Each structure stands twice: as structure tokens, then as C-alpha cells.
Amino acid sequence: xxxxxxxxxxxxxxxxxxxxxxxxxxxxxxxxxxxxxxxxxxxxxxxxxxxxxxxxxxxxxxxxxxxxxxxxxxxxxxxxxxxxxxxxxxxxxxxxxxxxxxxxxxxxxxxxxxxxxxxxxxxxxxxxxxxxxxxxxxxxxxxxxxxxxxxxxxxxxxxxxxxxxxxxxxxxxxxxxxxxxxxxxxxxxxxxxxxxxxxxxxxxxxxxxxxxxxxxxxxxxxxxxxxxxxxxxxxxxxxxxxxxxxxxxxxxxxxxxxxxxxxxxxxxxxxxxxxxxxxxxxxxxxxxxxxxxxxxxxxxxxxxxxxxxxxxxxxxxxxxxxxxxxxxxxxxxxxxxxxxxxxxxxxxxxxxxxxxxxxxxxxxxxxxxxxxxxxxxxxxxxxxxxxxxxxxxxxxxxxxxxxxxxxxxxxxxxxxxxxxxxxxxxxxxxxxxxxxxxxxxxxxxxxxxxxxxxxxxxxxxxxxxxxxxxxxxxxxxxxxxxxxxxxxxxxxxxxxxxxxx
Numbered sequence: 001x002x003x004x005x006x007x008x009x010x011x012x013x014x015x016x017x018x019x020x021x022x023x024x025x026x027x028x029x030x031x032x033x034x035x036x037x038x039x040x041x042x043x044x045x046x047x048x049x050x051x052x053x054x055x056x057x058x059x060x061x062x063x064x065x066x067x068x069x070x071x072x073x074x075x076x077x078x079x080x081x082x083x084x085x086x087x088x089x090x091x092x093x094x095x096x097x098x099x100x101x102x103x104x105x106x107x108x109x110x111x112x113x114x115x116x117x118x119x120x121x122x123x124x125x126x127x128x129x130x131x132x133x134x135x136x137x138x139x140x141x142x143x144x145x146x147x148x149x150x151x152x153x154x155x156x157x158x159x160x161x162x163x164x165x166x167x168x169x170x171x172x173x174x175x176x177x178x179x180x181x182x183x184x185x186x187x188x189x190x191x192x193x194x195x196x197x198x199x200x201x202x203x204x205x206x207x208x209x210x211x212x213x214x215x216x217x218x219x220x221x222x223x224x225x226x227x228x229x230x231x232x233x234x235x236x237x238x239x240x241x242x243x244x245x246x247x248x249x250x251x252x253x254x255x256x257x258x259x260x261x262x263x264x265x266x267x268x269x270x271x272x273x274x275x276x277x278x279x280x281x282x283x284x285x286x287x288x289x290x291x292x293x294x295x296x297x298x299x300x301x302x303x304x305x306x307x308x309x310x311x312x313x314x315x316x317x318x319x320x321x322x323x324x325x326x327x328x329x330x331x332x333x334x335x336x337x338x339x340x341x342x343x344x345x346x347x348x349x350x351x352x353x354x355x356x357x358x359x360x361x362x363x364x365x366x367x368x369x370x371x372x373x374x375x376x377x378x379x380x381x382x383x384x385x386x387x388x389x390x391x392x393x394x395x396x397x398x399x400x401x402x403x404x405x406x407x408x409x410x411x412x413x414x415x416x417x418x419x420x421x422x423x424x425x426x427x428x429x430x431x432x433x434x435x436x437x438x439x440x441x442x443x444x445x446x447x448x449x450x451x452x453x454x455x456x457x458x459x460x461x462x463x464x465x466x467x468x469x470x471x472x473x474x475x476x477x478x479x480x481x482x483x484x485x486x487x488x489x490x491x492x493x494x495x496x497x498x499x500x501x
Contacts, residue, residue: 001016001017001018001019001024001063001065001069001070001071002016002017002070002071002072002073002074002443002446002447002450002452003015003016003056003059003060003065003070003072003073003074003226003229003231004016004017004073004074004076004439004440004442004443004446005052005056005073005074005075005076005165005442006076006077006239006242006436006438006439006442007048007052007075007076007077007078007161007162007165008077008078008239008260008261008438009078009081009098009099009100009260009261010030010031010033010261011028011029011030011031011051012028012029012031012048012051012052012055013026013027013028013055013436013439014026014027014028014052014055014056014058014059014060014439015059015436015439015440015443016059016060016062016063016065016070017440017443017447019452020461021434021440021443021444021447021453021461023434023436023439023440024063025059025060025061025062025063025064025065026059026062027055027056027057027058027059027062028055029051029054029055030051031043031044031047031048031051032044032047034095037103039101039102039103039105039348040101040102040103041097041098041100041101041348042095042096042097042098042101043081043095043096043098044092044095044096045083045085045092045095045096045161045164046091046092048096048161048164048165049164049165049168052165053168053225053226056226056227057227060227060229065229067228067229070229070231071231071232071450071452072217072231072232072233072234072235072446072447072449072450072452073169073221073226073231073232073233073234073235073446074233074234074235074236074242074442074443074444074445074446074447074449075162075165075166075233075235075236075442076162076236076237076238076239076242076438076439076441076442077160077161077162077165077179077238077239078098078099078161078239079099079160079179079182079238079239079240080099080131080132080133080136080160080182080183081096081097081098081099081133081160081161082096082097082133082136082137082140082158082159082160083096083158083159083160083161083163083164084096084137084140084144084147084156084157084158085156085157085159085164085167086150086155086156087154087155087156087157087167087173088155090167090168093144093147093150093156094140094144094147096161096164097136097139097140099131100131100261100306100348101130101136102130102348102349102357103130103139104130104135104136104138104139105130105349105357105358107130107135107138107139108128108129108130108135108357111128111200112128116128116200119196119197119200120184120197120200121276122276123186123187123188123189123194123196123197124181124183124184124185124186124187124188124194124197125181125188125273125274125276125281125282125283126181126182126184126281126282126283127281127355128184129351129355129357130349130357131304131306131351131357132182132183132184133160133182133183133184133185134183134184134185134197134201134203135184135201137158137183137201137203138201138202138203140158141202141203142202148202151204151206151207152204152206152207154206154207156207157173157207157208157209158203158207158208159173159175159208159209160175160179160182160183160238162175162176162179162236162237162238163175163179163209166209166218166219166233166236168225169219169221169222169225169226169233170219170220170221170222170225170233171222172218172219173209173210174209174210174211174212174218174219174236175209175210175211175212175236176211176212176213176214176218176236176237176286176287177191177211177213177214177284177286177287177297178214178236178237178238178241178242178283178284178285178286178287179236179237179238180193180209180211180284181283181284182238182283184197184201185197185198185201185203185208186211186284188273188282188283188284188299189273191211191287191297192211193205193208193211212236213287213288213289213449214235214236214237214241214286214287214288214445214449215234215235215286215287215288215289215445215446215448215449216234216288216289216449217232217233217234217449217450218232218233218234218236218449219232219233220232220233221233232449232450233446234445234446234447234448234449234450235442235443235444235445235446235447235448235449235450236442236445237286237441237442237445239258239260239264239438240258240264240266240302240438241266241283241284241285241286241300241441242437242438242439242441242442242445243256243258243264243266243408243409243437243438243441244256244266244268244285244300244441245285245286245441245444245445245458246408246434246437246438246439246440246441246442246443246444247406247408247432247437247441247462248458248459248461248462249266249267249268249406250268250298250455250458250459251268251459252268252269252270253267253268253398253400253402253403254267254268254406255267255268255391255394255402255405255406256405256406256407256408256437257387257390257405257406257407257408257409258407258408258409258437258438259308259309259383259407259408259409259410259411259412259417260308260309260409260410260411261307261308261309261310261313262304262305262306262307262308262309262310262351263305263308263309263383263386263387263390263409264302264303264304264305265302265303265305265352265387265390265391265394265405266283266285266300266301266302266303267300267301267302267394267398267402268285268298268300269282269285269298269299269300269301270298270299271296271297271298271299272299273299274299274300274301274397275397277301277393277394277396277397278353278393278396278397279303279352279353279354279355279390279393280301280302280303280352280353280390280393280394280397281301281302281303281304281352282299282300282301282302283299283300283301283302284297284298284299284300285297285298285299285300286298286445288445288448288449288455301394301397301398302352303351303352303353303389303390303391303393303394304351304352305351305352305386305387305390306346306347306348306349306350306351307345307346307347307348307361308345308382308383308386308411309325309383309409309410309411310345310347310348311343311345311347311379311382311383312325312328312379312380312411313325314345314347315328315375315376315379319375321372321375321376322372322376325410326414327376328376328377328379328380328414328416328417329380329414329415329416329417331372331373331376331377332373332376332377332380332381332416332417332420333416334373335373335374335377338374338377338378338381338480338483339365339367339369339370339374340365340367340483341363341364341365341366341370341374341375341377341378342363342364342365342378342381342382342483342484342486342487343361343362343363343375343378343379343381343382343487344359344361344362344363344364344382344487344488344490344491345361345379345382345386346359346360346361346362346491347360347361350492352389352390352393353389353390353393354389354488354492356492359491359492360491361491362487362490362491363375363378364486364487364490364491365483365487380414380416380417380420381420381480381484382484383411383417383421384417384420384421384424384425385424385480385481385484387405387421387425388424388425388481391405391425402427403427404427404428404429404430405421405425405427405428405429405430406429406430406431406432407421407429407430407431408431408432408435408436408437408438409435409437409438410435412431412435413435415468418431418466418468419468419471421468422468422469422470422471423470423471423472423477424472424477424480424481425470426470426474426477427470428467428468428469428470429467429468430464430466430467430468431464431465431466431467431468432462432463432464432465433463433464433465434463435465444458
């Protein structure tokens with residue numbers, strides 16, 4: 001049996017998978033979100049650990065796992081979020097700065113104005129955006145009193161959430177290439193922390209984790225930290241790369257979209273780093289084997305959409321339009337069309353393919369007759385439209401257009417959204433039997449890393465639960481997408497005016 005820890009943006013889910021990769025135990029808990037200023041998002045790293053440890057115990061108990069029966073642990077995590085802690089005491093030195101946080105937008109603009117983005121793009125495959133980790137680390141070093149001195153002296157270390165959990169579980173300061181590739185500090189072709197980028201952001205290399213394989217035994221859990229289990233940590237990957245592996249997209253050209261707090265479209269790009277394409281980023285998907293080293297690497301093209309499921313949460317929590325996310329399906333289906341209402345959910349800026357950190361959310365087309373149903377439908381449609389923007393950018397960059405989209409995450413259970421996604425995308429959308437493919441991917445990586453499964457086993461085990469075929473005419477599709485493009489232009493023009501003012 002394998003324990004999969006899926007540490008997400010709003011909570012931690014743990015699964016226990018058996019030898020057939022079937023889930024036999026599960027537990028989940030949320031944790032607090034902190035918003036100290038507009039555009040700032042923080043987590044308490046200590047709370048993340050306590051919640052994760054508790055949920056792991058509940059999942060093991062749910063599965064009835066006895067001492068000696070657990071064989072490996074896999075970790076997958078919210079990416080780009082930065083934790084900082086004292087390696088001696090294991091105590092956090094500041095709240096974690098979350099991937100959604102926009103406080104470093106001015107630093108990104110300054111570096112871009114200085115002409116630094118081509119170097120960043122060449123080495124990392126990424127763009128200069130507050131989304132990624134390096135500017136968050138730079139902010140902490142600049143603004144937390146005494147932190148730079150502590151980091152230089154080895155009394156403060158940084159890591160993404162996988163690294164934090166690995167440290168708490170094993171005492172080892174480690175990460176994997178998929179997470180390292182999201183920091184703006186890692187050369188994805190050379191597979192190393194890049195000296196020029198470390199200097200650019202002022203980050204001491206000694207404060208960063210050692211990069212090990214995504215699938216391979218990299219550490220051993222301390223029994224007192226994992227409810228009496230001393231087992232190998234054998235799989236680590238950022239949540240979206242784990243979902244790509246969990247969707248069995250192990251061949252070049254295969255792609256998936258995870259519908260979570262944000263949405264993330266990834267396409268397997270093979271064993272060589274793809275050239276950065278307009279509006280997209282290149283990233284490391286995973287590395288398999290080579291104990292103690294980075295392993296054999298697989299790359300991906302990615303489109304990162306910041307707000308999708310979070311927009312539904314906003315309808316529920318901020319506006320009170322719905323009580324439960326599931327209500328949106330019936331509300332959307334109650335209308336024959338969208339009545340000209342479009343919602344651009346740029347609540348934390350716009351990601352791929354626009355990369356506008358200062359954009360703000362905009363609703364257009366409201367009339368006296370617009371109500372709950374129109375807002376709910378516009379929110380679901382926005383999830384699909386943003387995915388179309390991302391996939392079209394990906395199709396333009398790839399040698400072959402995407403033939404099907406494998407979908408996972410919470411919103412993949414929304415049948416209306418999945419059908420609308422297939423309609424406006426123009427290709428089939430496939431939902432797997434196990435929707436929680438992020439956790440499954442971490443388990444697969446741990447199983448491969450521990451020698452329990454092979455990549456071929458992963459490929460053959462994927463099973464389709466439902467297929468949505470496109471049924472919309474091309475004329476209707478393009479009319480809807482044209483309306484979305486107009487709404488997007490209005491939103492970006494408004495923020496541009498504010499910047500000019």
C-alpha cells in the first residue's frame with residue numbers, strides 16, 4: 001500500500017492506494033487562508049504540516065493499514081508557494097507566500113524593464129511573473145529582519161511545500177525537478193540551480209534544497225512523524241505534473257487539464273526542453289530513476305490559468321450567489337444561452353496566455369434581467385473559455401494539435417461544464433475513473449520509484465469513466481469565443497487605463 005499526500009491550496013487530501021492503484025482510504029481537511037493586504041495571499045506552514053500529518057493518520061486508519069504494510073509515500077503539492085524555516089528547530093520563520101500572491105509584481109516589472117526576462121526565459125522556460133517562487137524568496141530576504149544573514153549562515157532555508165513536508169517527515173532538505181523548475185532559479189536543460197539566476201534574485205544556493213528524482217527512493221520517514229511508519233519517500237512532483245502522470249500522459253503529445261482552484265493545461269513534450277512559446281511556459285514534468293540524482297527527465301508545455309474553481313468559491317463566499325458549488329450545474333443548464341453575460345475572473349491577475357498580473361476581474365453584459373443563473377453560467381463558461389485560450393496557444397506551438405483533453409480535478413464532475421468545454425474546444429473531453437489524478441500521480445511516482453510498478457503499468461491502468469464529444473456548430477462556437485474575446489479586451493483595457501492614471 002502507498003500513502004499519497006496531496007497538499008493543495010485550500011486543504012490537504014491523503015489517499016491510500018492498493019497494489020491495483022485503487023483508493024482504499026481517504027481523508028481531507030482545509031486550513032486557513034490569510035490575506036494581509038489586497039493581492040497578498042499567505043499560509044501558515046506550521047498549520048499545513050499539522051493538518052497534513054493529521055490527515056495522513058486518518059487516511060491510514062480509514063484504509064486499516066497496520067505497521068509494516070505501508071510500502072512508500074508519494075508527495076504532491078501546491079506549486080511555487082514558498083516556505084522558510086529554521087533547519088535546526090524545524091520552525092517556520094514567516095508565513096508561506098502562496099503562488100497566488102501578487103506582491104512582487106513591481107520587482108518583476110523592474111527586472112523586465114532591465115532586460116532580464118530573456119535570460120530567465122532561456123534558462124527556466126518561465127516568464128517573469130509574481131506567480132513563481134524566486135521573487136517571493138527575494139521579498140522575504142529583503143523584508144524579514146535578519147533573514148538574509150540567517151540564510152547565509154545556514155540558519156534559514158527555503159523550499160516549496162514538497163520540500164517543507166519532506167523535511168518534516170524525514171529531516172532531509174530535498175525537492176524534485178518538477179518543483180525546482182517552478183522557482184525561476186533552476187536551469188531546466190542543465191538540471192541545476194543556475195548561478196546567474198541565483199545572483200539575479202540574491203538567493204544563496206546553500207539555503208535551497210538538494211534536487212533528487214521525482215520517482216526514486218530519496219528519504220526515509222521518521223516513525224514518530226508518520227504514525228509509526230518508517231517507509232521510503234519515493235515520489236515527489238508538483239501537483240500539475242503529478243496530474244499529468246496520473247492521467248497516464250506518458251507519451252509526447254498527450255495532454256490534460258486539471259480543474260482546481262486554478263486550471264492547468266499540460267502537454268507531454270518528451271525528453272528535450274521545448275522552446276518557450278508565446279503565452280506558454282516550458283517546465284520539467286518529472287524525472288525517473290538515478291537515486292540521489294535528478295534522473296531521466298521528461299518535459300512539458302504548460303498553460304497556467306490562475307482563477308477557475310476559485311471563481312466559483314468567490315460566487316459562494318463573497319457574493320452569496322450559491323450555497324454549494326454543485327448548484328452551478330443546474331443554474332447554468334436552466335438557461336438556453338448566456339444572455340450576453342461574460343465574467344473575466346482575473347481576481348489575481350491573468351495567467352497564460354496573457355500574463356497580466358495587474359488585470360482585475362470584470363463582468364460585462366449585465367442587464368436588469370440578469371441574476372443568479374447568468375452569473376453562475378458566466379463563471380462556468382469563463383473556466384472553459386480560458387482553457388480554449390490556453391489550448392489554442394499550445395496548438396500553435398506544438399507540431400500536432402491536441403486530439404483529446406483528459407480532464408480531472410473537482411470541476412470535472414460538473415457534466416454541464418465538461419460538455420460545454422468539449423463544445424467550445426472542438427475536441428473530446430475525457431474524464432477518468434479516478435478524478436483525483438493528482439494524488440494518483442503521486443502514488444504512481446512513488447510506486448515506480450519504489451520498484452512496485454513500471455511506467456508501462458501506469459499507462460495500461462488508466463481507465464475512462466466518461467467521454468464528452470463536441471456537439472456545437474463551429475459558427476456558434478466562434479460567436480461565443482468572439483464575445484469572450486471582447487469581454488477580455490474590455491477587462492484589460494480598463495486595467496490599462498487605471499495603470500495610465
